[in-house]
Structure formats: structure tokens, C-alpha cells
Amino acid sequence: MFPTPKSALTPNTYDYESSPLVKPTGFREYDARWLLEKELNLMGAQALGMGLGTMIREMGIKAEIVTGHDFRSYSASVKMALISGLMAAGCKVYDIGLAITPMAYFAQFELDVPCVAMVTASHNDNGWTGVKMGANRPLTFGPTEMTRLKEIVLGAQFNLSGGGSYEFVENFPERYIADLTKRPKIKRKLKVVAACGNGTAGAFAPRILEAVGCEVVPLDCNLDHTFPRYNPNTEDMQMLHAMRDAVLMHKADVALGFDGDGDRCGVVDNEGEEIFADKVGVMLARDMSALHKNSTFVVDVKSTGLFLTDPVLKVNGVKVDYWKTGHSYIKRRVNELGAVAGFEKSGHFFFNKPFGRGYDDGMIFGLAVCDMLDRNPDKSMADLRKALPKTWGSPTMSPHCDDEKKYGVVDAVVKHFQDAKAKGDQVAGQPIRELVTVNGVRVTVEDGTWGLVRASSNKPELVVVVESPASEQRMRDMFKAIDGVLRTHPEVGEYNQTI
Incomplete structure (x- = not known):
């Protein structure tokens, strides 16, 4: 026994x-x-x-x-x-x-x-x-x-x-590479930085991109399980900055960064600007909904508010469902709703037919970016970024909190904001317009500035994201307000990165 x-x-x-x-x-x-x-x-x-x-x-x-x-x-x-x-x-x-x-x-x-x-x-x-x-x-x-x-x-x-x-x-x-590359080649001459952080994707990403017609500049694609330069995490600013430097050095059209197990992708444009994955999701939703009108997209609660307000998505009849963060949650929701795709701010992208089979695949994400550029031959990745309405958003910020304590802390934070809304209290100097509590709490105030607190599902951490359509200062105001609430809980430790 x-x-x-x-x-x-x-x-x-x-x-x-x-x-x-x-x-x-x-x-x-x-x-x-x-x-x-x-x-x-x-x-x-x-x-x-x-x-x-x-x-x-x-x-x-x-x-x-x-x-x-x-x-x-x-x-x-x-x-x-x-x-x-x-x-x-x-x-x-x-x-x-x-x-x-x-x-x-x-x-x-x-x-x-x-x-x-x-x-x-x-x-x-x-x-x-x-x-x-x-x-x-x-x-x-x-x-x-x-x-x-x-x-x-x-x-x-x-x-x-x-x-x-x-x-x-x-x-x-x-067999996997053959399945991804049995498709028409990209007509546009694209120079692509393939960044893999010495993780597993380094054995496959350059081959896949080259097979569809891209000129590939490999960055940290040799496999090395000590991860000598940085952790292969597409939300890590250190990896994104290395991608930026490579794009500018090689005058590339785009940099695609793949995480340690290849199911996520991060993007840096031709001007060296890091584009957080939720904004790339808006770009791809614009591109895909032009081909498939009245499409449904699922996005996680960490993602930009542009999915609801972007004028192009409105014209294309896009329906958006904000759902719980986590690859299993978004994957399941995409399947339930028959959505064309699901996007997470972390870089997990889920493509349903005709683009994929419903699971998250960083390689399909990377190819979708290349196809978007191919369909817009007169526009650079930076042009597509600049065409989006301006918002100021933070990276994903994660203060330490023990696994045994983090859910209790989040419950207390949710109650704090629910009580504040009931009493008419202001957050970051404005009344609360909306609370979304499907996964932690997402607090949106009058001018559309919002902040999110949730428990990380895979590490002893909390997750904090803030964004404002008004100004960088309003984004910072929201972070100060959110962090002020977290600092009332001694269980919450230092951040891995902040704005």
C-alpha cells in the first residue's frame, strides 16, 4: 500500500x-x-x-x-x-x-x-x-x-x-511544427526578433517563424536551464527591455517573446515600445473582427478597458466578456461562448476555429501578429499601436503574500471597496462607478480609471494592475489608492516591480 x-x-x-x-x-x-x-x-x-x-x-x-x-x-x-x-x-x-x-x-x-x-x-x-x-x-x-x-x-x-x-x-x-506551418507564407518581408529567454521555446519558435517566411533574429534561443540572463517571463520588464534593445539594434519589424513553456507571447514594436498583451489583444480583435463581424471575445479582468470602448470594435459589432484570470478559466469560457478568441493580459491567447483549436499557444499568437502585419502592409506595428485610443497602464505588479493568507487578504480588500461604494466614498479622488468581483475586485471610478487586486493562482503573491484613459497621473493616483488599502494588511510584502 x-x-x-x-x-x-x-x-x-x-x-x-x-x-x-x-x-x-x-x-x-x-x-x-x-x-x-x-x-x-x-x-x-x-x-x-x-x-x-x-x-x-x-x-x-x-x-x-x-x-x-x-x-x-x-x-x-x-x-x-x-x-x-x-x-x-x-x-x-x-x-x-x-x-x-x-x-x-x-x-x-x-x-x-x-x-x-x-x-x-x-x-x-x-x-x-x-x-x-x-x-x-x-x-x-x-x-x-x-x-x-x-x-x-x-x-x-x-x-x-x-x-x-x-x-x-x-x-x-x-508533427506540431508541420501542423502550424502548412499554410500560405507571409507575403510581406518581416524581420522578427524571436526571444525565448533560454527556455524550451528556443528549440521551436525560430524554425516556425522562418517556415512561414519571416527573417528571424534569434535572441536567447539556445536552451539553458540556468536562465543566465533573465527568467523567460513575457511580463518581466527585464525580458521586454532585452527585446526592445534587439529590435532597435537589428531594425526589426517586431519582437515576439515566448515564455518558459511556450504558451504565452509578449510583443515589442518596431520603435522599441513594449506593448502589453491586452493592448495587442485589442489590435488582434480589430484585425480578426474585420474578417468575422459580430464576433465574441473573452478577456480577463486584468485587461484594458479598451475592449469595451474602442470605436473600431464597436463598428465591427464586437461583443466582449470580461472573465476570471487564468488559462483554464479563459479557455473554458471561450469554449462555452463559442468565442473567436480569448485574451489574457499575461499573454495567454486562445484561438478558436478557424484560427486554432481553443487552447493557448504562444506560437499561434506570434503567427497571428505576423498575419496582422501582413494584412496591413502599409502600417508598422508602431502605427497599429498608435491607432489605439490612448490609455496609461501598468505592468502586472505582484506583492508577496503567502499562499495560506492571500485569499483572506483579497476577501478583505473586496469587502473594503464594496463598503466604500455603499457609503459613497471616493477612490483616487472620484466616486466608484463600477465594481467587478468575478475574480478579486476591479474598481472603476468616474473618469474610467480602474485598479485590480486579485490573488495569484500560481505563486504566493497578489496581483495588482491599474489603468487610466485620462492621464498617467490618474493611473498613479489609482495605484496609490489601491496600495494604500493593501498596506493596511501586514501580510502583504514587497512588489516584484512597480510603476
Whole structure:
């Protein structure tokens, strides 16, 4: 009988090597993330595989699953431990090897396999590991599935029927690349910086862009799991500034930056301006809705208010649905509404038919940007940016807050603003016009300036974003107001970056 997982163990001890370590907080809202060795050991990863296999059978789904892993020094070991657990629970495992996350999602369709378990820490710092899981393509697990998986694993409620098997799928990346590039070449001569932060996408992004006709300038595309320059995170200003420098040096048309597991993309224009992904989403919504009138788009609550106010989107009859931040939430909502696409400020973009299969893929995002430029041959990326109504927005800012405390803090912040609205109090010098509480709280005041506070779903942090259509000062006023409320909670620590 497999032992019950423990929530804490000391490394380099007998207990650590003979008991599964699985810290409960690693089960997030829509995937799993742990600090390897401190919060999860390899026996813990094995227990996770047993739990996932048990749950798949409990759901009545065919026990076949795709696995892959990102380019971190320990990811292959974590994956093999996970696979041993899946096989013990009777699953047939199709291993596609080293991969980006959308490659694993594609494999569900290409191999006709219902389930997926991709071992990746995504954009988290080295030391983190995790698993993105799903059992109903193109969807991935949400809170209901993650809660049940947590119960099974932590309670050792395993159904170890045996009978599992393993198959390594050779040369699978070639099938993924062929699928993305079996399309007309781009007519416009585009010079594109492909920035990968030494992450997994570096093995694939330049090849894909070259195959569709782009001249590619590779930036940090050699795979190096120490991430020697910066973490491959497309919301990290350090990565965006490196992209800016490369664009200006090489006189490129655009820079496309891909995160550690290739399911997100960031953009810098030909003038070296970082364009936050939500603004790129407005540009793409303009472009796509010109082809498909009266389209629906899903966007997360961190995203710009331009989706509701942009005059071009209004003329094209666009309908917009603001929804919870998180790749699983947006993916599910796009599927439910039959939306053309879903956009997250973090750079997760979800394209439905005819553009994609409904899952998030940074490579498809990058190709969509190239296609947009191809359809606007007389305009640069900077021209398209400048054509948007002006707003002043912050990057995503994340103050530290322990996993065990962050949701309580957010609940208190939500109540603070609900009480303020009920009493008619002002925020940043103006009355509250609207509160959106579908995911934390988004406070919008009279002149359209807004601020968001929510709990990060994958790290011990809060998430803060502010934007104003009025002025940079109004954006800063809102940040001061939001931060002032957070500073009343001693559990909230320092920011990773601020305006």
C-alpha cells in the first residue's frame, strides 16, 4: 500500500527518501505548482500520478494520457515519477518528450488521446515545478477538478488497478511544427526578433517563424536551464527591455517573446515600445473582427478597458466578456461562448476555429501578429499601436503574500471597496462607478480609471494592475489608492516591480 503523502519533510533524511512529500498549497485553482524538494519530492510526484490516474478512471474517461516536460534540469525526473504513478493507476501513457505546453495540447488531438499532463513550471523561477492537466480537450482542469485531485492525493485514495503502459512518441515536435506551418507564407518581408529567454521555446519558435517566411533574429534561443540572463517571463520588464534593445539594434519589424513553456507571447514594436498583451489583444480583435463581424471575445479582468470602448470594435459589432484570470478559466469560457478568441493580459491567447483549436499557444499568437502585419502592409506595428485610443497602464505588479493568507487578504480588500461604494466614498479622488468581483475586485471610478487586486493562482503573491484613459497621473493616483488599502494588511510584502 502506497504511503499517505506528508505536507512537510526535511530533505536528506530517511523520511524524505521513503515518504511522499506533497504540500497542499501546490494544488492551485487550475494547475499544480510546487518548489521541488521543499514542497514536493519525486515520491510526491509519483503520488500525484497515481491520484490523477485514479481520478481519470473515476470520471469515466478513457485512461490514456499525453505527457511532456519543459527544459529545466529536473523536469524529466519529475515527469518519469509522474508517469510511474499514472501507469500504476492503469493509464496508457504517450510521452512526447521535451516539449512546449501547446505541443502537449496539440498531441491530444493529433494522437486522439483524451487526457494531458504537462510537467512545467511555466514562467516561475528555477526551483519550481508543476503540472498542467486536462481530461476534456481543449480544456484544462479548473477548481472542481483540482479540489478532487487534491482530496485523492492527500488522502491516498488511490485505485492502483495496474495494467498501465508506456509509449514514447518519436519526433513529435516535427508533427506540431508541420501542423502550424502548412499554410500560405507571409507575403510581406518581416524581420522578427524571436526571444525565448533560454527556455524550451528556443528549440521551436525560430524554425516556425522562418517556415512561414519571416527573417528571424534569434535572441536567447539556445536552451539553458540556468536562465543566465533573465527568467523567460513575457511580463518581466527585464525580458521586454532585452527585446526592445534587439529590435532597435537589428531594425526589426517586431519582437515576439515566448515564455518558459511556450504558451504565452509578449510583443515589442518596431520603435522599441513594449506593448502589453491586452493592448495587442485589442489590435488582434480589430484585425480578426474585420474578417468575422459580430464576433465574441473573452478577456480577463486584468485587461484594458479598451475592449469595451474602442470605436473600431464597436463598428465591427464586437461583443466582449470580461472573465476570471487564468488559462483554464479563459479557455473554458471561450469554449462555452463559442468565442473567436480569448485574451489574457499575461499573454495567454486562445484561438478558436478557424484560427486554432481553443487552447493557448504562444506560437499561434506570434503567427497571428505576423498575419496582422501582413494584412496591413502599409502600417508598422508602431502605427497599429498608435491607432489605439490612448490609455496609461501598468505592468502586472505582484506583492508577496503567502499562499495560506492571500485569499483572506483579497476577501478583505473586496469587502473594503464594496463598503466604500455603499457609503459613497471616493477612490483616487472620484466616486466608484463600477465594481467587478468575478475574480478579486476591479474598481472603476468616474473618469474610467480602474485598479485590480486579485490573488495569484500560481505563486504566493497578489496581483495588482491599474489603468487610466485620462492621464498617467490618474493611473498613479489609482495605484496609490489601491496600495494604500493593501498596506493596511501586514501580510502583504514587497512588489516584484512597480510603476
